[in-house]
Amino acid sequence: MANEASTHGHHSATKRIWTVFVILSVITLVEVILGIIKPKILIETTFIYLHLLNWIFIVLTIVKAYYITWAFMHMEQEAKGLRRSVVWTVVFLIAYLVFILLTEGDYIYEVYNNGYVTWDF
Amino acid sequence: MEATVVRTGTEGKTWGGGSKSPLKASYGKMMMWYFITSDALTFSAFLAAYGFSRFKFEDSWPIADEVFSHFPFLHGVDAPMYYVALMTFILIFSSVTMVLAVDAGHHMKKGKVTLYMFLTIIGGMIFVGSQAWEWKNFIQGEYGAVETRGGNIIQFVDKEGERVALSDIAKVLPQERVEHESKNGLWFVEDDSSLPTYSLEEIKKGFQESDYLVRTQKLNKDGAKTILSRAESLAVINNQTVRVVEGANLTRNEYGRPLFADFFFFITGFHGFHVFSGVIINIIIFINVILGTYERRRSYEMVEKVGLYWHFVDLVWVFVFTFFYLV
Numbered sequence: 001m002a003n004e005a006s007t008h009g010h011h012s013a014t015k016r017i018w019t020v021f022v023i024l025s026v027i028t029l030v031e032v033i034l035g036i037i038k039p040k041i042l043i044e045t046t047f048i049y050l051h052l053l054n055w056i057f058i059v060l061t062i063v064k065a066y067y068i069t070w071a072f073m074h075m076e077q078e079a080k081g082l083r084r085s086v087v088w089t090v091v092f093l094i095a096y097l098v099f100i101l102l103t104e105g106d107y108i109y110e111v112y113n114n115g116y117v118t119w120d121f
Numbered sequence: 122m123e124a125t126v127v128r129t130g131t132e133g134k135t136w137g138g139g140s141k142s143p144l145k146a147s148y149g150k151m152m153m154w155y156f157i158t159s160d161a162l163t164f165s166a167f168l169a170a171y172g173f174s175r176f177k178f179e180d181s182w183p184i185a186d187e188v189f190s191h192f193p194f195l196h197g198v199d200a201p202m203y204y205v206a207l208m209t210f211i212l213i214f215s216s217v218t219m220v221l222a223v224d225a226g227h228h229m230k231k232g233k234v235t236l237y238m239f240l241t242i243i244g245g246m247i248f249v250g251s252q253a254w255e256w257k258n259f260i261q262g263e264y265g266a267v268e269t270r271g272g273n274i275i276q277f278v279d280k281e282g283e284r285v286a287l288s289d290i291a292k293v294l295p296q297e298r299v300e301h302e303s304k305n306g307l308w309f310v311e312d313d314s315s316l317p318t319y320s321l322e323e324i325k326k327g328f329q330e331s332d333y334l335v336r337t338q339k340l341n342k343d344g345a346k347t348i349l350s351r352a353e354s355l356a357v358i359n360n361q362t363v364r365v366v367e368g369a370n371l372t373r374n375e376y377g378r379p380l381f382a383d384f385f386f387f388i389t390g391f392h393g394f395h396v397f398s399g400v401i402i403n404i405i406i407f408i409n410v411i412l413g414t415y416e417r418r419r420s421y422e423m424v425e426k427v428g429l430y431w432h433f434v435d436l437v438w439v440f441v442f443t444f445f446y447l448v
Contacts, residue, residue: 017221017224018217021214024213025210029206035202036186043344057443057448061439061442064439065436068216068432068436069432071220072220072435074425078145078146079144079146081143082144082145082154086158089158090158090165094162098165098169098172101169101170102169102173102176105175105177106176106179108177109177109179109180120269
């Protein structure tokens with residue numbers, strides 16, 4: 001996949017750009033439609049602390065992020081070292097940050113809810 | 122100088138730092154990637170902080186669909202998210218024209234680079250304008266609300282559960298309302314700059330004479346806001362209310378948790394600032410393209426570098442869209 005676009009010449013490069021545009025548009029459309037109708041089954045099913053619908057949104061977002069980074073930012077054509085130093089740094093640090101902050105947020109929610117102090121007076 | 126260079130005997134190897142650059146990218150492009158890395162961490166810190174606050178108030182967070190329901194020229198029509206979706210498309214499309222410009226640059230086609238850069242700049246400007254419009258609606262507010270002693274926001278609905286604006290409730294009373302001015306003592310107290318359209322007394326009186334109900338911020342099992350019975354509503358209105366809230370600012374907002382407005386202003390504002398600076402940088406590069414700077418340089422790599430930044434702005438918006446409007 002790496003150098004396909006540059007070796008196949010101008011035509012296939014622009015074709016790939018439009019393909020990716022269609023993919024991104026379709027994903028966005030699906031997100032918006034799901035966001036508006038909010039299917040009941042997806043909201044009622046909870047999977048690892050979140051509604052299934054929210055997981056679908058998050059996964060679709062990551063797919064979009066992949067296409068933007070790989071195709072539009074030409075990450076697929078960069079050297080492996082550069083790719084990893086950027087992507088792995090971001091992915092692991094964000095995963096860590098999100099994990100600790102959301103865990104802490106949930107803990108504070110419990111304190112507000114079950115503590116001896118009333119917050120609504 | 123020569124004496125300070127340490128010879129390791131690995132000069133020929135990649136890790137010896139010899140003639141080859143290990144990341145096979147020019148200095149400028151590599152540093153653009155690392156700038157983007159650090160900027161991505163800044164944005165993820167904002168979004169993670171948003172997640173933190175949202176988990177903290179999980180059962181009373183505003184519902185984005187209800188907050189962002191405007192569309193240009195469609196007054197009074199409930200259009201949840203249509204406008205943000207349109208903004209997302211505009212930004213994705215400007216990303217496409219940007220990558221087409223980069224591609225044309227690879228083939229040294231000055232005319233095409235000019236055209237696509239121009240379209241990208243236009244797309245960026247439309248996006249920033251749309252965001253300004255979104256801010257205006259958010260700041261102005263729609264229905265208005267009342268704040269309770271505990272700092273909670275209560276909103277009003279009719280029997281069918283449809284939202285009711287303050288103007289429908291308020292009974293105009295013959296009373297004189299005076300705006301606090303700093304010359305009348307307590308000059309250091311900066312209260313809300315202007316009086317709300319209706320006084321709390323007018324809302325109370327009007328509510329008592331109507332059959333409207335109070336809607337609290339608490340989410341019920343279906344993920345909708347809890348609506349109190351008429352008796353409970355009256356009790357809340359008579360005993361707990363302290364002020365009328367219209368629109369949103371950094372201290373209080375009619376949509377619910379003040380933190381929601383804070384994060385909205387902070388995150389979309391910071392992103393909007395990125396789009397704005399992206400447009401400025403694009404314009405600079407656009408002028409250079411027209412002047413033929415890159416033609417003389419025999420390389421359009423500057424277009425590629427500014428393109429990286431532009432795509433990054435799009436990338437961030439994809440996440441903001443998901444976590445602020447969808448989830």
